[in-house]
Amino acid sequence: MSATSQPKVSEREARQVAEAAREQEWRKPSFAKELFLGRFRLDLIHPHPLPADEDAQRGEEFLAKLRDFCETKIDSARIEREARIPDETINGLKELGALGMKIDTKYGGLGLTQVYYNKSLALVGSASPAIGALLSAHQSIGVPQPLKQFGTQEQKDAFLPRCARTDISAFLLTEPDVGSDPARLATTAVPEGDEYVLDGVKLWTTNGVVADLLVVMARVPKSEGHKGGITAFVVEAASEGITVENRNAFMGLRGIENGVTRFHRVRVPAANRIGPEGAGLKIALTTLNTGRLSLPAMCVGAGKWCLKIAREWSAEREQWGRQVAFHEAVGSKISFIAATSFALEAVLDLSSQMADEDRNDIRIEAALAKLYGSEMACLMADELVQIRGGRGFETAESLAARGERAVPAEQVLRDLRINRIFEGSTEIMHLLIAREAVDAHLSVAGDLIDPDKSLSDKAKAGAKAGGFYARWLPKLVAGPGQLPRTYAEFHPSGHPDLSTHLRFVERTSRKLARSTFYAMSRWQGRMETKQGFLGRIVDIGAELFAMSAACVRAELLRTTEPHGREAYQLADAFCRQARIRVDELFARLWTNTDDLDRKVVKGVIGGTYTWLEQGIVDPSGDGPWIAEATPGPSKHENVHRPIR
Numbered sequence: 001m002s003a004t005s006q007p008k009v010s011e012r013e014a015r016q017v018a019e020a021a022r023e024q025e026w027r028k029p030s031f032a033k034e035l036f037l038g039r040f041r042l043d044l045i046h047p048h049p050l051p052a053d054e055d056a057q058r059g060e061e062f063l064a065k066l067r068d069f070c071e072t073k074i075d076s077a078r079i080e081r082e083a084r085i086p087d088e089t090i091n092g093l094k095e096l097g098a099l100g101m102k103i104d105t106k107y108g109g110l111g112l113t114q115v116y117y118n119k120s121l122a123l124v125g126s127a128s129p130a131i132g133a134l135l136s137a138h139q140s141i142g143v144p145q146p147l148k149q150f151g152t153q154e155q156k157d158a159f160l161p162r163c164a165r166t167d168i169s170a171f172l173l174t175e176p177d178v179g180s181d182p183a184r185l186a187t188t189a190v191p192e193g194d195e196y197v198l199d200g201v202k203l204w205t206t207n208g209v210v211a212d213l214l215v216v217m218a219r220v221p222k223s224e225g226h227k228g229g230i231t232a233f234v235v236e237a238a239s240e241g242i243t244v245e246n247r248n249a250f251m252g253l254r255g256i257e258n259g260v261t262r263f264h265r266v267r268v269p270a271a272n273r274i275g276p277e278g279a280g281l282k283i284a285l286t287t288l289n290t291g292r293l294s295l296p297a298m299c300v301g302a303g304k305w306c307l308k309i310a311r312e313w314s315a316e317r318e319q320w321g322r323q324v325a326f327h328e329a330v331g332s333k334i335s336f337i338a339a340t341s342f343a344l345e346a347v348l349d350l351s352s353q354m355a356d357e358d359r360n361d362i363r364i365e366a367a368l369a370k371l372y373g374s375e376m377a378c379l380m381a382d383e384l385v386q387i388r389g390g391r392g393f394e395t396a397e398s399l400a401a402r403g404e405r406a407v408p409a410e411q412v413l414r415d416l417r418i419n420r421i422f423e424g425s426t427e428i429m430h431l432l433i434a435r436e437a438v439d440a441h442l443s444v445a446g447d448l449i450d451p452d453k454s455l456s457d458k459a460k461a462g463a464k465a466g467g468f469y470a471r472w473l474p475k476l477v478a479g480p481g482q483l484p485r486t487y488a489e490f491h492p493s494g495h496p497d498l499s500t501h502l503r504f505v506e507r508t509s510r511k512l513a514r515s516t517f518y519a520m521s522r523w524q525g526r527m528e529t530k531q532g533f534l535g536r537i538v539d540i541g542a543e544l545f546a547m548s549a550a551c552v553r554a555e556l557l558r559t560t561e562p563h564g565r566e567a568y569q570l571a572d573a574f575c576r577q578a579r580i581r582v583d584e585l586f587a588r589l590w591t592n593t594d595d596l597d598r599k600v601v602k603g604v605i606g607g608t609y610t611w612l613e614q615g616i617v618d619p620s621g622d623g624p625w626i627a628e629a630t631p632g633p634s635k636h637e638n639v640h641r642p643i644r
Contacts, residue, residue: 023286023363026439031354031548032364036437036541038476038513040506042487044360045548048556049353051115059116062101066120069096070127077396079128080411083254090168090210090643093135098124100164102139102148107160109144114290114352121294122301122348129415130255132298134168137206140291141284141423142169143213143234150232150275150283159213159234167212168643170237172202172261173284176629182217182230182281186629187263189218189233191226196233196273198241198266201629209247209257210643211237216263217280229278233268237642241266243634252414262634288423290355292366295419296348296373302416303341303377306384309407310334313388324387333383339574340376342567343546346553347372364436365545371429372542374419381413427535434534437541438527441520444468469517476514481506490551492558495565496572498551504579505544512540515589532594536585543578543585550574 026033031044051059073092079085093099101117103109112120117139125132139145144163147155163169178184187200198218208214214235222228235242246260275283314325314334324330351365385392388409391399396406420426445465453461480486481503490498516537520527527534554571558564603609 023282026361028359028361030361030364032368032541032545033361033436033439035505035509035544035548036364036512036516036537037440037472038510040479040481040502040509040548042502042548042552045350045354046552046555048350048552049357050556051113051353051356055113055116055356058110059112059119062097062110062112062116063119063123065096066098066123069093070124074124074127074131076128076408077406079130079255080408081397083249085128085130085134085255085257087643089131090134093131094165097165098135099138099166099168100144101135103144103160103164104148107156108164109160114293114355115349118293118297118300118348118352121297122304125298126301126305128255129298129302129412130253132294132301133253133256134207136294136298137171138163138169140294141171141215141287142207142211143215144169145287145291146215146232146274146283147234149286150279154271155234155274163213168207168210169213169215170205170207170211171215171284172205172208173217174202174204176201176203176260176627185217185219185230186631187216187218188631189220189231189268191220191223191270192267194270195267196220196270198233198235198263198268199631200263201631202261202263203629204248204258205244205261206256206258208237208261209244209259209639210641211257212642213237214261215274216268217284218263220277227277230280231277232274232280232283234272234274235266235268237640239266239268242640243636243638244640245634245636245638247639250418252411252417259639262636264631264633289363289366292370292423293348293352293355295422296344296351296369299373299377299416299419300341300344300348302412303337303344303380305412306380307334307337307341309409310337310384310387313407330387333387335573336577337380337383339570339577340380342553342570343550343574343578344373344376346549346571347546350549350552364433367424367429367433367436368538368542368545370423371426371433371538372546374416374422375426377416378413378420381409381416385409385413427531430535430538431531433538433541437538438516438520440468441517445520473517476510476517479506479510481508481510490555495558495568498554498568498571498575501547501572501575501579502551504575505547508540508544508582511586512537512544515586519589530594532592532597533589536589540582540585543582547575547578 029041029044031041034041034044069092074089075086097110098120100107100109101112101120102114103111105111121132121136124135142163143159147159151159159167173182175186178186187198187202189196189198196218198216200218202208202216205211205214214237216233216235217230218233220226220228220231241264243262243264244259245262248258248260250256250258274280311325311334314330315323317324319327325334347369351362351369354360354362354365388407391404391407392409395410396408400406424432445461445468483503486506487499487502490502491500519530519533519537523530550571554564554567557567561567
């Protein structure tokens with residue numbers, strides 16, 4: 001392959017690249033993994049883990065400073081109006097230490113835990129989602145996190161102090177023709193002596209317009225002395241040959257500094273390579289295990305804001321002689337927002353605390369938090385717009401111009417929409433989680449459905465699978481969820497009964513595992529093509545995880561806070577709402593239009609229904625669907641603008 005050619009890969013080769021990048025083993029227990037296997041391990045999350053007193057004190061002190069900054073130094077209306085975060089605001093965040101929230105104190109950072117980092121993102125994201133995105137991209141997936149996990153001591157000493165106080169970082173993986181299929185990555189890093197020479201184009205580089213440091217994923221060609229493969233590098237954004245060719249604009253997050261970055265003969269010292277050659281994707285995925293928690297953090301902040309506005313507006317607005325909150329059609333929406341906000345915070349705090357303790361493998365939990373948080377936050381924001389009616393559709397600026405409170409409901413809906421795409425779209429998250437959820441099955445029976453395996457390999461796999469399923473399947477028949485007094489501590493006197501919901505989770509976990517096994521038996525090697533089925537399996541697991549987290553959090557608040565009874569009420573409401581959704585998802589596992597949908601899609605793509613498109617005009621402009629990204633020197637003005 002030449003340094004400038006687009007890799008041509010088959011579907012199977014692309015899957016092999018993705019499979020090689022994932023963590024192959026489970027060295028620690030995982031609550032969510034066990035849940036998908038029909039084993040409800042409440043002991044892994046209850047009693048709810050708590051941060052150390054010292055960590056909590058440090059975190060609360062910073063939250064107080066950050067709250068004051070958000071209230072006095074962030075003008076969210078100006079950011080929306082000018083589509084840019086003012087330099088003085090970013091410099092103020094630097095002085096506050098917000099760039100180094102997750103960086104160890106020995107490198108000049110604040111050393112916050114994941115719990116308090118996420119509380120900080122929820123707070124600042126409620127003031128300005130664009131600022132939340134800037135801080136998250138910098139610390140969750142930018143230079144600090146991969147160096148923390150995979151960097152050499154020399155790299156940490158060189159770059160982390162800069163990231164903690166002065167330098168903004170960005171993460172560059174996506175390319176114009178490469179999204180969630182990294183096997184086709186075209187940016188190259190060719191070894192030359194003790195350097196690598198980078199060529200290629202990166203798209204949607206969040207923070208890329210203002211970044212000082214970049215994490216860049218590039219393909220190293222295989223050669224003598226070089227293993228090759230997708231590799232991660234720390235790159236100085238001001239290096240010769242780097243051009244930020246465009247600052248992109250979006251329907252939401254208008255202040256985000258996201259662009260197109262071109263590399264032409266950019267020289268990067270070999271000392272800036274993170275990990276060995278070929279480890280880039282594994283580094284990216286491992287970084288995202290906890291990095292993904294930043295998005296649900298901002299979704300939690302949005303949910304809390306939606307609840308506040310829904311409460312205040314619905315108490316003020318009257319229709320037909322009563323406050324609109326007490327009309328059932330509106331009240332059900334308010335109940336959904338309140339209960340779901342409680343559950344999302346429960347999922348986030350539990351996942352974050354488990355990440356801090358490092359006792360459990362949370363790759364599925366973090367992915368579920370991202371998936372569930374991004375989907376439910378969009379629903380909550382949409383319901384708020386509906387509750388506000390015409391005022392929900394009207395911009396805050398227009399509301400203020402005619403003398404009403406400037407409530408940016410429509411902006412929040414626009415800002416949240418990207419979270420269903422960022423850091424793994426909902427569809428990709430379904431597949432990623434499904435792959436992890438069936439890992440135990442593939443480890444014992446994968447060779448049975450692999451067309452490339454020999455008959456002798458299949459015979460060995462059959463014997464191995466027979467032993468596993470002989471032990472596992474009988475345990476799916478009955479469990480503690482069928483005993484009426486199980487989890488009795490979740491039914492304290494005078495409180496709603498949450499034990500019944502935990503028994504439901506236990507029973508449903510076994511049902512979910514049985515459904516997965518039946519599907520694997522039925523479809524075998526075709527299972528990976530049943531994306532509709534797999535998505536519903538994952539969505540059921542997400543609901544069960546959220547129910548478990550909500551109940552455990554309610555019990556924690558009952559014993560530690562004065563509003564424990566109210567927490568139980570919210571957990572009860574959420575679980576009852578979630579159970580209805582779970583029942584619907586189970587019904588759709590086997591009763592759906594998936595087969596018919598595939599036929600319709602073939603017709604649409606084949607032009608069968610073009611007659612249906614008649615009677616319209618298309619206001620789209622001219623140009624290719626995907627921009628040309630041939631490596632070479634830039635023909636554009638460099639719009640890179642580091643903030644000092």
